[in-house]
Amino acid sequence: MAIRRFRSIFISDVHLGTAACQASYLLDFLQSTDCDTLYLVGDIIDLMAMRKRIHFPELHEEIIRTIKAKAQTGTRVVYIPGNHDEFFRTFCGSTLSGIEIKRNHVHVGADGRRFFVSHGDEFDQVVRCSPLMLFVGDQAHEILLDLNRWLNGARRALNKPYWSLSGFLKQRVSKAAQFIRRFENAALKAADTMHYDGYICGHIHFAGFQRQEGILYCNDGDWVEHCTALVEDAHGQMALWHWSETPHLLMSEPEAATAGEWGLATSS
8 A cells, every 4th residue: 555655644523422423444544554643633522412412433443543643753742632622622731642642833844934823723713603604503403413424324335426415505505604704714813813824723624724924824624525635745845635535635825926825615
């Protein structure tokens, strides 16, 4: 098996412990790639969902074993807990099984750029609507994840590749698009205020890039809907990969002279 080599890899929103986790694709990605530093950018184990129902098959345990093996054989693994695995924030500053646990981190790229890395849930109060709208949105999202899983089970039976229903809808529902734009702008503003070259996060399950006034926003996506990872090459350039039956480069970071947003692309 050919191994793809990257300088850094960023993954988030895996949601191990739930049926929505696309564990087989993630395990294949982890076993098919190598890097100097692996960042786990929050919501890796969904402790919040596991209070209601636990779905933790052998495949999920194998993902944890694979990450631990990487940490113990030369890969630096940095774990930044999110809101669904917030319990692990208790251990920030510690190293467990070779994995560094941090509240956030500053990543210095091969080209010298400095990126602030966090899960992204700290922007919730900035961009979210009322508690009622939040509740309705969360309930709708759970339904979408169930539909996404059933739909792709049917597609596999028909030998069709993975396709994200929720990703398709997010690009076409104006309220979702507005929420994503507000989230991106909040991250860009934070990076500017803290004098960083960019912001790397997850949380909203929507991979993409946006560049504003020289600052680069990078979202690594998720592994319940889109199966995406953010990667850095040996020269410091960022790119997004989609990994399912047909792994492929989804998009590269926009050129410095290019303004605006590069959002997730989906196809059937």
